[in-house]
Amino acid sequence: MEANETGRRIMSELMGADYVEKKDETRNDFNDVIHDYSIEVCFGRVWARDGIDRKQRSIVNIAMLTALNRPAQLAHHVEGALTNGCTVAEIKEVLLQAAVYCGLPAAGEAFRVAENVLREHGHLD
Template sequence: MSERRKQGEATRRRTLGDDHVNRSQQTGTDFDTPFVDLITEAAWGHVWSRDTIPPRERSMITLALLAGLGNWEEFALHLRATANTGASAEDIREVLLHVAIYAGVPRANHAFKLAREILAEMEETDD
């Protein structure tokens, strides 16, 4: 395992949480292992591990891109990760307002719906 891959694994765990990463690894197969290696090294090791942009802001950028592109499963995953990155509900709202203007109201509308549901779930588990 390369140093970049190890760094990516640590960043992925710090951002998404051990439970998610462990579940992901348990359901992996020989077929998708090369893909997991790729995203762990490239996305998590090369991009998310850079210290130029703090995790909070990187998380907000990621949410905007995922919502703007309509990648709802990944949007939900990264919205839950805000518990670890420090992006607040207010930050998420601001991101989604930007999505409405720059990527379209229908995408933002759906993202707001998902965010309301997920943030409520997260609040319940914190209680």
């Protein structure tokens, strides 16, 4: 299977078909290259590898996006982590671990983002 097809399939499995459709709607002649890069390299090649499972990839992404203070991407990857079998307790522990190594401001923002996603998906009151 071609990297583009594989990437679209994996992205849809992780984030949902609606997410992929919304990404497609924002595609234009300027940003098409970054869309292709994301689909083909990120999802079609790296996420498709066998070295670690999707749950582990989600945990790594949550930690890295917390460190980089990328709340929009973090929200998407918290959703993906739930799809990949991460529990609320595991997400909480990843964020607490990130607080030690990334700092309280980054982890505090990540907790806020994750809490919103978890609440939206019915995992918190």
